[in-house]
Amino acid sequence: MSEAILRVEGLRKVFGQAVAVEEVSFSLPRAGALAVVGESGSGKTTVARMIVGLDRPTAGRVTACGRDRSQPARSARERRRRGGEVQIVFQDPYASLDPRQSPAAAVEEVLRLHTRLDRGRRRARVAELADLVGLDERQMAARPARLSGGQRQRVAIARALAAEPRILILDECVAALDVSIQAQVLNVLSEVRERTGVAYLFISHDLAVVRQVTDDVIVMRHGSVVERGPTGQVLDAPEHPYTRLLRASVPGPGWRPTRRITQQAKQAKETR
Amino acid sequence: MSNPFGNRTSDLLDISGLTVALPLGGRHRTVLSDVSLRVGAGEAVGLVGESGSGKSMTARSIVRLLPAGAHTEGSIRLGGADVAALRGPALRDLRRRVPMVFQDPRAHINPVRTIGDFLTEALRAHSRTPRRAGQERAVRMLEEVGVADGRRRLRQYPHELSGGLLQRVMIAAALLTEPHLLLADEPTTALDVTTQAEVMAILDELRRERGLAMLFITHDLELAAAVCDRTAVMYAGRVMEVRASDLLHQHPLHPYTAALTAARPCLDRRAERLVTTAGRPLSAFEAPDGCPFATRCAHVRQRCHDTRPGLRPLAGGQVACVRAEELHQERAVPHE
Amino acid sequence: MTAVAALLGRGRRSALGALGTTAAAVIVAAVVLAVLGPALSPADPDASDFANAYAPPGPAHPLGFDGQGRDLLARLLTGARTSLLGPLWVVALSMTAGTVIAIVAAWRGGWLDSVVSAALDVVFAFPGVLLAMLVAAVFGPGLSAAVLALSVAYVPYIARLLRSAALAERRKPYVQALEVQGAGSVAICLRHLVPNLMPLIAAQATLFFGYAMVDLAIVSYFGLGVRPPAADWGVMVAGGQSGVLQGYPAESLLAGGCIVVLVVAFNVLGERLSDDSGQSGTSGPSRWWRPGRGGTA
Numbered sequence: 001m002s003e004a005i006l007r008v009e010g011l012r013k014v015f016g017q018a019v020a021v022e023e024v025s026f027s028l029p030r031a032g033a034l035a036v037v038g039e040s041g042s043g044k045t046t047v048a049r050m051i052v053g054l055d056r057p058t059a060g061r062v063t064a065c066g067r068d069r070s071q072p073a074r075s076a077r078e079r080r081r082r083g084g085e086v087q088i089v090f091q092d093p094y095a096s097l098d099p100r101q102s103p104a105a106a107v108e109e110v111l112r113l114h115t116r117l118d119r120g121r122r123r124a125r126v127a128e129l130a131d132l133v134g135l136d137e138r139q140m141a142a143r144p145a146r147l148s149g150g151q152r153q154r155v156a157i158a159r160a161l162a163a164e165p166r167i168l169i170l171d172e173c174v175a176a177l178d179v180s181i182q183a184q185v186l187n188v189l190s191e192v193r194e195r196t197g198v199a200y201l202f203i204s205h206d207l208a209v210v211r212q213v214t215d216d217v218i219v220m221r222h223g224s225v226v227e228r229g230p231t232g233q234v235l236d237a238p239e240h241p242y243t244r245l246l247r248a249s250v251p252g253p254g255w256r257p258t259r260r261i262t263q264q265a266k267q268a269k270e271t272r
Numbered sequence: 273m274s275n276p277f278g279n280r281t282s283d284l285l286d287i288s289g290l291t292v293a294l295p296l297g298g299r300h301r302t303v304l305s306d307v308s309l310r311v312g313a314g315e316a317v318g319l320v321g322e323s324g325s326g327k328s329m330t331a332r333s334i335v336r337l338l339p340a341g342a343h344t345e346g347s348i349r350l351g352g353a354d355v356a357a358l359r360g361p362a363l364r365d366l367r368r369r370v371p372m373v374f375q376d377p378r379a380h381i382n383p384v385r386t387i388g389d390f391l392t393e394a395l396r397a398h399s400r401t402p403r404r405a406g407q408e409r410a411v412r413m414l415e416e417v418g419v420a421d422g423r424r425r426l427r428q429y430p431h432e433l434s435g436g437l438l439q440r441v442m443i444a445a446a447l448l449t450e451p452h453l454l455l456a457d458e459p460t461t462a463l464d465v466t467t468q469a470e471v472m473a474i475l476d477e478l479r480r481e482r483g484l485a486m487l488f489i490t491h492d493l494e495l496a497a498a499v500c501d502r503t504a505v506m507y508a509g510r511v512m513e514v515r516a517s518d519l520l521h522q523h524p525l526h527p528y529t530a531a532l533t534a535a536r537p538c539l540d541r542r543a544e545r546l547v548t549t550a551g552r553p554l555s556a557f558e559a560p561d562g563c564p565f566a567t568r569c570a571h572v573r574q575r576c577h578d579t580r581p582g583l584r585p586l587a588g589g590q591v592a593c594v595r596a597e598e599l600h601q602e603r604a605v606p607h608e
Numbered sequence: 609m610t611a612v613a614a615l616l617g618r619g620r621r622s623a624l625g626a627l628g629t630t631a632a633a634v635i636v637a638a639v640v641l642a643v644l645g646p647a648l649s650p651a652d653p654d655a656s657d658f659a660n661a662y663a664p665p666g667p668a669h670p671l672g673f674d675g676q677g678r679d680l681l682a683r684l685l686t687g688a689r690t691s692l693l694g695p696l697w698v699v700a701l702s703m704t705a706g707t708v709i710a711i712v713a714a715w716r717g718g719w720l721d722s723v724v725s726a727a728l729d730v731v732f733a734f735p736g737v738l739l740a741m742l743v744a745a746v747f748g749p750g751l752s753a754a755v756l757a758l759s760v761a762y763v764p765y766i767a768r769l770l771r772s773a774a775l776a777e778r779r780k781p782y783v784q785a786l787e788v789q790g791a792g793s794v795a796i797c798l799r800h801l802v803p804n805l806m807p808l809i810a811a812q813a814t815l816f817f818g819y820a821m822v823d824l825a826i827v828s829y830f831g832l833g834v835r836p837p838a839a840d841w842g843v844m845v846a847g848g849q850s851g852v853l854q855g856y857p858a859e860s861l862l863a864g865g866c867i868v869v870l871v872v873a874f875n876v877l878g879e880r881l882s883d884d885s886g887q888s889g890t891s892g893p894s895r896w897w898r899p900g901r902g903g904t905a
Contacts, residue, residue, distance in 0.1 A: 039464035052788045076792055083790030090781035098782045098800050109799075110789055148552045149323075156785070163789060178322040178553055179491065183535035183546040190545070205465060212537035212546065235539065249469035250539055251495040253521060257473035 005030045005199050006051070006086070006167050011060035013046050013223075020046045022223040024060070028167065033193065033200040035210040035231060037246070038220035044203045047220075048169045051201070052088045065166055084114055087160035091172035093152040097144040103155040104130075104140040110162040129158040132195070133188050150181030154188060161192065169201045174209060186212055207250055211235055219243050284453055284485050285311040285334065289346035292326075292333055300343055301557035303329050305509045305564075307346070308583060311453065314483040316476075318496030318503035318517060320532075324555035326509040327489045331455045334487070335367050351452070368394065371446035375458035377438040381430045388426030391445050413444040417474050436467035443475060447482070454479070454486045461490070472499055493532055497521045502589075505529045508564035509556025515589030525591040525600055528565045563593065571595055628880035634873040642688040651679035653686040653839050662856040674844075674859045675851050684862060687839035691867070694751055694834070695820035701759035703813050706766030707805070711797050713767070714774035725771075728764040736761030737823050744832035751824075754833040758823055766812055773808055777801055807881065815878030818871040825867050841867050 004027035013021040021043040028034045038044045049055040051062050053069060061070050064085045073079040090096050097106060104126050111122045130140045133154040144152060153173060160168055170189070174182045186209065193200060202214050210217060211231055218228040219240065227240040238244045251257075290307040293300040304326045311317045321327040332338055334348055336355060348355040350370065358366055374380050381390055391413070392406035401409070411422035417440040419425055430438060439459060446454055456475065460468035476499050479486055490496050496503045497517040504514040505526065513526040524530040534547035551568045560567055562577040569576065575594055583590040587600060624632065641648070650668065660677035663669070671680035713724040740757035747753050777783065778801065786796050802809075827833035828842030836843050841863040848859030 039466065054784055054787065073790075076790070079792075080790035083788060086788075088785065088788050090785065092781055096781040096785060098804065100803050101800075109786075109791075113789055113791055150552060159785065179493075179532055180322060180535045180549050181552055183537070183548045186537065187546055187548060207465075208537040208539045211539060211542055232542070245466055247539075249465040251469075251472075251492065251498045252539055253494070253497070253518075255494070255498045257469050257476055257498065 003029050005032075005065060006201065007061075007063040008047070008051065009061045009063075011047060011050060011062065012058045013043070013050060013055060014058045020223055021050070024220070024223075024225055026218050026225070026228065028199050028201055030166075031193065031197040031199050032216065033202060033214040035202045035204060035214035035217040036220060037204060037207065037210055037217055039205055039246075041222065042220040043223035044220050045171055046223075048088065048171050048201065048203055051169060052086055053082060080113060083165075084163050085165055086167045086169065087163055087165040088169040088171060089153070089156045089160050089173045091175055093149040093156070093176055096156045097152055099144055102141050102143060103135065103147070103158070106155065107140075107159050107162045110159055114163045125162070129162055132161065132192060133158045134184070148181070150177050150185055153177065153185055157185075157188065157192070161196065161198070164196075165198060167199045167201060169203065171203045172205070175204070175206065182209070189213055207235060207246065219246070283310045283349075284313045284315075284351060285309075285487070286349040287330070287334070287346070288349075290330070290333060290348060291345040292329060292338065293343040294339055295341040296557075301555075303509050303556050304333070305556045305559075306582070307506075307509070307511055309504055309511060309514070311485050311487055313452065314485055315502070316479065316486045316488060316500040318500035319487060319489045319506060320491065320493050320496050320503055321506035322491060322532075322553035324508065324553055324558075325506040326556060327506050328457050329509075330506070331372065331457050331487060331489055334455060335370055335372060336363060337372075368449045369451050370453045370455060371449060371451050372455040372457060373439070373442050373446050373459045375461050377435065377442045378430060380442070381438070383430050385429075386426065387428050387430065387433070387441055390430075391426070391441070391448060394445060394449055409448065410444070413448050414441070416478060417441075417444045417447075418470065419444070436463050436471060439463060439471055440474065443471070443478075447478060447484075450482075452485060454484055455489070456486060457489045458491070460495070461492075468495075475499070493521060493529075493536070505532070508554045508559035510559075510564055510592065511583060511590075512565070512593070513589065513591045514583065515587075515591075519587075519589065523587075523603065525586055525589060525596050526565075526593050527569050527571050527595075527599065531568075531570070571599060624877070624880045627876055631873040631876035631880070634869060635877060638688060638692065638870055638873075641685060642692045645685040645688050649679075649682040649685045651682045653678060653682040654837060655679075662851060662854070671862065672858055674848065675854075675856070680859060680862060683839040683844060684841075684866060687841050687844060687863070688866070690751070690834055690838065691821065691825070691841040692870075694755055694824045694840075695817050697755045698758045698762065698820040698824070699813050699817050701755070702762035702766055702816065703809060705759070706763045707770055707802070707809060709763065709767045710770035711774050711801060711805075714771050714778055715793060715797060715801075721771075724767075728767055731760065732764040732768075734761055737826050740823065740827045741830065741832050744827065749832045749835060751834050754824060754827045758820055758827075762816055762820070766816065769812065770805060770808065773805055774801060777804055811878055811881035814874055814881055818874030818878065821867060821871050821874070 006028040008027070009025050011021055011024040012019070024043070024047055026034065036044045036047060046055060050057045051064070053072065056072060057070055061068060063069070069082055073082055097103070107126045107129055108122050111117060111125055117125060126140065127137070130136070135151065135154050135158065139147060139151055144155070147155070174185050177185060189200070190213065192198065200214065202210065204210050214231050216229065217231045217234050218225050219234065219242065220226065221242050227234060227238065227243045234243060235247060238247050287307055287309045290304055291302065292304040293302045307326070307330055309317070309330070319327045319330060329338070333344065334350070334355065336358070338344070344356070350366065355366065388407060388410065391410040392403065395401045395406040395409065396403065407426060410426060414422035414425055419437060419440050433441065443459070459475070460471050463471060472495070478484070488496060488500055493503070497520065500517050502514060503517045503520050505512045505520070505528065507528050512528050513520065513524065515525065520529060521533060524533055531547070531549045535549065537543065537546060549568050554564060556564070560577065562580055563569070566572050566576040573595065579594065581592045581594045583592045586596050593599070655678065657677040660673040661675050663673040663677070665672040669679050669681065671684070674680055674683065709724060713721045736758050739761045740754045743753045743757035744750070783796060783800060786800065824833055825842030825845065828840055829846040831846065834840035834843050836847060844863035845860050845867070848857070848863065851857060852860050
């Protein structure tokens with residue numbers, strides 16, 4: 001896969017005594033969408049933080065746009081360049097914006113950092129990005145406290161896209177949203193990918209959402225990858241017992257929780 | 273068990289015309305508007321809605337856990353007794369008989385006391401069970417909720433237990449007082465899916481064994497459908513639709529329920545685009561006159577803005593939509 | 609008055625409640641008097657006429673005279689400026705140093721944070737007043753020595769509280785998003801971290817203003833701060849002592865009263881602002897606990 005825009009090889013992270021991530025490798029193709037699925041403690045968020053440089057890998061390599069980023073950036077220029085390659089949107093819509101800064105100002109700050117556009121052009125670009133994520137001028141000028149969770153998450157997406165990254169990491173970015181708002185944001189994400197060709201690393205515990213947004217999936221458990229493949233295939237015919245358990249745990253028509261699942265959980269634990 | 277209209281005499285819980293206003297930002301704002309809902313003995317009723325819909329506030333009203341300064345209208349009857357009239361010991365007794373399981377167990381358990389203290393405290397206070405006997409019962413109860421090694425658990429502190437385990441302890445505590453009605457407010461929302469499945473299984477099984485009624489509050493329509501006999505859908509502080517769970521999910525009567533179902537991505541296939549509803553969920557005090565969903569509804573007509581529809585019977589359920597019959601016909605015809 | 613300015617600027621006066629608003633009004637009035645004091649003064653505060661020693665109030669001299677026959681009102685008004693300027697310097701210096709130390713420690717973390725915390729703990733052990741007196745004894749008495757010593761003694765209290773607040777802010781996703789964007793540390797701190805800590809900084813500044821007033825008055829009382837015959841409330845409390853013994857307590861009472869009223873006002877306002885900024889105001893066990901006095905309080 002020479003087309004990979006993001007490549008992760010043998011990634012490992014140890015916090016004190018605990019191994020959070022162990023031997024994780026995957027690659028994300030240009031304009032692709034890869035899901036990282038797992039439950040709490042699976043290490044999926046730690047993987048994301050290592051890719052963007054918020055945590056330093058204990059071992060392994062991260063290559064984005066052909067450049068290694070396993071070591072901390074040495075210069076301000078290098079930091080900015082990395083920012084222009086990979087961006088991230090976090091889960092909590094209520095803490096992801098500076099409470100004292102309007103969305104427009106937040107997006108403009110990023111434009112000032114990454115581009116040489118003049119004031120007028122920056123304004124136009126802010127409007128373009130707002131349009132891309134479906135926010136109007138009034139919302140872009142409001143204080144974050146006046147925006148709903150879904151609107152804030154759109155601002156966070158617009159702010160991330162302002163750097164024109166090739167890769168966008170979405171860390172549980174719709175998990176905190178109401179069902180109807182979640183659908184709006186998921187549609188926005190599909191449109192953005194079509195229109196900009198940005199690749200997604202989509203971190204989620206929600207299999208239905210993953211099916212809607214991604215092409216491929218890796219399933220993580222206790223820091224390691226247990227299964228990988230095209231999203232449809234993995235969800236329709238899961239091979240690893242843990243993936244099967246995950247699949248069977250999702251409520252849906254005809255689903256009935258029984259202690260059988262408890263038995264399965266025990267089995268899954270034993271097989272690991 | 274599934275009896276959409278309920279038999280009045282066997283109704284364990286009867287909420288009728290409940291309207292609640294809370295002091296917010298210096299004035300009273302409506303958070304619940306004319307909510308009517310019944311739960312029969314041994315019946316599981318789901319209460320589904322998005323943020324601001326008033327689903328948690330409804331549960332809190334039942335055990336009188338509303339914030340200070342709340343204005344309440346309408347009536348809540350539990351086993352025939354008016355909840356509003358209860359004072360002192362009678363109120364404590366109500367809360368014992370109608371325990372609540374919350375989304376975040378850690379916020380509702382004293383972190384410096386052991387699990388054993390937590391479980392036996394209620395028993396000893398209410399039924400004067402001796403310490404030994406209380407512990408015996410607690411261990412048996414823990415076993416029933418799937419917590420093995422109960423004796424050791426009793427000596428542990430909340431921080432030593434995982435979220436899933438702690439939630440099972442909360443369920444055990446709720447069941448120890450042998451209640452008739454359980455209020456479960458998003459009890460599995462903070463848990464992982466596999467843990468959620470386990471906890472739901474335990475809750476569902478114990479409930480059935482004991483003939484315990486449950487009001488199950490969740491944002492997840494599919495989860496409610498899986499464990500509840502009937503489900504009520506709330507929006508902007510009002511009940512929009514009440515129906516047998518399987519029917520609600522497959523053939524929703526209210527456009528809001530339909531929108532909620534359509535918005536959720538499907539596990540089995542990828543949709544070209546998710547069907548979305550413009551705008552965001554409203555709270556009761558933000559909702560327009562007339563139908564609260566009118567400003568976002570795809571099937572809206574002028575009369576939707578003019579009159580506020582109440583719940584009325586249709587197709588074995590209840591629905592609050594002036595066009596429900598029409599829409600029901602429209603939807604039914606192509607299928608037949 | 610950073611706190612008052614921030615308060616009025618953000619139009620949140622009503623959030624203070626009646627007591628807080630009264631406190632703010634008292635402080636504003638004191639500031640106005642300190643600025644205009646000498647101009648309003650009915651007489652020369654330093655002109656001494658022993659014929660008028662301890663003379664009672666009269667129409668031209670509403671508060672009467674002190675033991676050296678100086679007009680008391682004139683001395684109170686002129687003294688307001690020194691009595692407020694000293695604490696202002698202490699607060700400005702210690703808040704600036706405390707904020708910088710707190711943010712650098714919180715942002716860098718690691719060994720630097722550990723070293724800073726340990727150093728703060730060492731300074732923490734010195735009661736402020738004692739340090740000020742020590743400095744005055746070594747370098748000779750004077751306001752600047754006392755101000756510098758108190759500023760140093762206050763830094764750990766301010767830095768500790770702000771460090772934990774800065775740490776919490778630093779871990780928020782919006783700050784991490786900026787880091788991922790490649791924004792510089794200094795820019796993030798100045799443009800985002802400090803403005804979001806400002807309500808807390810303002811509240812702390814207000815509280816410490818009150819503390820500094822008392823501590824400086826104590827230092828001056830012992831003759832190690834502002835030197836007589838300059839008019840200063842602390843000096844006046846000390847100078848009026850002989851009058852108290854002779855049955856003329858007016859000078860000590862009036863100057864002491866001014867200090868008490870203002871300190872209470874600063875405490876009340878500081879508490880209100882802290883409540884508002886969502887942080888506990890006093891970083892100690894009780895609201896009457898104050899820094900700089902070790903265990904003697």
